[in-house]
Each structure stands twice: as C-alpha cells, then as structure tokens.
Amino acid sequence: MKTALLFDQGMISRADHFSPFALTDVLTTYAGEKDQPMIHFWQLSQTLILGMKDSRVPYLNQGLQAIQAADYYPLLRNAGGLGVVSDAGILNVSLILPKQSINPLSIDDGYQTMLDWLNRTSFGKATITAGEVADSYCPGKFDLSINGKKIAGIAQRRVKEGVAIMMYLSVSGDQKYRGELVRSFYQAGLEEAFGTLGYPAVNPDSMTTLSDVFEKELSIAEVKEQLLQGIDFTDETTRLPEFYQTEEYQQRLKNMYQRNTGIQEELHDKL
Numbered sequence: 001m002k003t004a005l006l007f008d009q010g011m012i013s014r015a016d017h018f019s020p021f022a023l024t025d026v027l028t029t030y031a032g033e034k035d036q037p038m039i040h041f042w043q044l045s046q047t048l049i050l051g052m053k054d055s056r057v058p059y060l061n062q063g064l065q066a067i068q069a070a071d072y073y074p075l076l077r078n079a080g081g082l083g084v085v086s087d088a089g090i091l092n093v094s095l096i097l098p099k100q101s102i103n104p105l106s107i108d109d110g111y112q113t114m115l116d117w118l119n120r121t122s123f124g125k126a127t128i129t130a131g132e133v134a135d136s137y138c139p140g141k142f143d144l145s146i147n148g149k150k151i152a153g154i155a156q157r158r159v160k161e162g163v164a165i166m167m168y169l170s171v172s173g174d175q176k177y178r179g180e181l182v183r184s185f186y187q188a189g190l191e192e193a194f195g196t197l198g199y200p201a202v203n204p205d206s207m208t209t210l211s212d213v214f215e216k217e218l219s220i221a222e223v224k225e226q227l228l229q230g231i232d233f234t235d236e237t238t239r240l241p242e243f244y245q246t247e248e249y250q251q252r253l254k255n256m257y258q259r260n261t262g263i264q265e266e267l268h269d270k271l
Contacts (some may be wrong), residue, residue, distance in 0.1 A: 002037055004233040007240060008224070009042040011088070016072065016262070017044055019244075021078050022252035024094055024166070025159050026243050031096045032161025039233060040094040040164075042225060044086040046072045048181060050263075051081035051138070052197065054189075060268050063189025068267065070181050076260050078252070082138040082200065083153055083182055089173025089209065091220050093227065096107045099158070109143040110156050110165040118144065118152070118167075121226040126213055135203035137182040149208040171223050172211040179204025 005025065011021055018040040027038050048067050055076055057063050065076045072085070086092065095114055099105050105113075115130050125148045131144045132230075133150040144152040157164045170178075183202040187194050195201030211218045243249055 004039050004231060005038040005236045006233045007227070007236070008237045009240070011043045011045065011228060013158075014045065016228055017047065017073070017075055018253055018256035020044070020092065021256055022249050023240075023243060024096070024157065024164050025078070025252050026246060026249045027094075027096050028157065028159040028162035028164045029248065030162070030243075032098050032159070035098045038094075038096040039046070039228075039231070040096060042089065042092045043088065043160050043220065044075075044092075045088060046063070046077050047086045048185065049086055050074055050076050050083045051079065052076070054083050054185075055263070057186070057189030057199070058193065059189050062144075062191075063185045063264065064266050066184040066188040067181070070184070072181060074263055074267070076263050078256060078259060079155065079157055079253070081140075083185065084138045084153060084168050085178040085181060086168065087173060087178070089171050089211075089220075091169045091171050091223055093169060094165045095167075097163050097165070099161050099163050105163050107156060110163055111154055113140065114154050114165045115142065115144065115166055115229070118169075120230065123210060123214075123226065133206050135201055136206045137179060137200060137202050146208070146213050149213075150206060151208060151210060151213065165234050169223065170207065170209040171218055171220055172209050175207050175209045176204045179207055192193070208209055219230045 009020055027040060031038050064074050097105060118128055128144050128146055130142045130144055131142055132139050133145060136150045138153050140153060141155045143150050152167050152169045154167045179202055186199050190199060
C-alpha cells in the first residue's frame with residue numbers, strides 16, 4: 001500500500017464539532033481521486049453522536065433532555081446507524097482508502113481491514129473478535145469485543161471513489177456511564193417501546209474499555225502510537241487548513257449545520 005497520509009485533529013472544540021464529519025467526506029473524496037490512503041484521528045468532548053434513525057424516536061425532545069441532563073451534547077451526524085458516545089476517553093479513527101485498493105474494496109473487506117489493523121497492535125494479544133453485541137449501543141455485525149465485551153464499533157461511509165472505515169475505540173473512562181447515557185436517551189425517547197422498533201435495549205455492562213481490559217490506564221496518545229507502529233505514513237496534519245478552505249468542505253459543513261437545526265430548535269424551545 002502507498003504511504004498513508006495522517007491527519008490528526010486531536011480534541012475538537014465545541015464550536016467546531018461538525019468539522020470531523022465534513023472533513024471525513026472531503027478526505028474520502030480525495031482518497032478516491034488521488035489513489036491515496038489516509039488515516040484520520042479525532043475526538044469530541046462529551047457528545048452523544050446520533051444517527052439519523054435516532055432523530056426519529058417518538059419522544060425526541062424527552063430523549064434530548066436526558067442527554068443534556070447528563071451534561072452531554074447531542075449531535076446528529078451525516079449518516080445512518082445509531083448513537084455512539086464521544087468524550088476524552090474515546091478515540092475516533094478513520095482508515096480512508098480508494099475503493100479500488102482491494103479489487104474493489106467490498107463492505108466486508110473494509111471492516112476486515114480495520115480489524116486486521118487493530119489486531120496488529122499490542123491490544124491484539126487479548127484476541128479481538130468481531131460480531132454483533134446486540135445489547136450494546138450502536139450494535140453491528142463488526143462490533144469488536146474482548147472477552148465478550150465490546151470495545152469498539154465500526155461503520156463505513158462511501159463517497160465517490162473513496163471509502164472511509166470509521167471506528168470509535170473506547171480507550172479509558174467510565175464505559176458503564178456511557179452505556180447508561182445512551183440507555184437513558186432511548187428510555188426517554190421511546191418510553192414503553194424501549195428495546196423495540198429497531199433500537200437496542202442497551203445494557204451498560206455489555207461494553208468495556210481497553211484500560212479496563214488490561215487493568216492499566218491507557219492514554220489516547222499511547223493508543224495512537226500503537227496504531228501507527230509499523231505503518232508507512234507521513235504526518236500531514238499541518239495541511240488541514242488547505243482542506244478547510246475548499247468549497248466541498250464548506251458545503252458539507254453547511255449541510256451539517258442544516259441537519260442539526262431541528263435538534264437545536266428542540267433544545268432551545270423546550271428545555
């Protein structure tokens with residue numbers, strides 16, 4: 001594989017919370033056009049990232065109130081799926097590849113590539129397995145688990161000729177609290193329909209963190225170092241302003257603001 005370009009946004013300020021979603025699409029387009037693999041790291045502070053399906057719970061305002069009561073911020077992403085938590089102990093990782101990198105890159109190929117990458121780190125010594133954890137938040141076919149407890153979830157986004165394989169990785173912090181947060185959103189937003197209509201009956205005990213698995217407090221920096229070990233890459237983070245200035249980035253950022261208008265109106269009008 002060609003040398004990958006690394007873009008590390010670090011911890012993104014609340015004012016710029018829409019940035020990584022717009023940037024992922026721009027980088028994915030670029031990867032396809034330039035036949036260029038990329039790695040994208042980013043974090044958000046105390047945010048519940050909702051999928052489009054989450055915005056359709058019958059009692060959305062009540063669900064949003066539950067999020068805010070826990071001092072988290074609701075954000076509606078530009079993709080389907082269900083809600084995931086992002087905070088200081090969660091690392092978001094995107095492996096962005098040209099579609100044709102694996103003749104062509106199928107959906108399962110993309111997920112397997114991310115799993116293989118994680119298994120090459122020292123974390124892989126604990127045997128990371130793939131398979132749905134039905135009572136986790138945002139359950140999916142390629143949930144990643146250690147000893148039966150989910151540590152990460154993977155999704156994909158395809159833009160033109162590029163593919164972004166996106167993972168949230170629970171590194172440290174109170175994972176049980178995160179599970180309780182998402183559970184409270186669904187309990188409030190679904191009421192008597194909790195656990196039905198295609199929304200998970202979240203069990204906070206179904207998930208864990210790398211720090212808890214290894215009984216050692218791991219930092220985000222250490223995990224990044226592990227992921228990059230043995231990878232042929234160049235750090236191009238200083239080039240990020242070039243992408244921020246493109247018309248495509250500005251349009252995708254605008255789309256994120258528009259998508260979140262309804263969520264913000266619910267919060268301001270009724271909380």
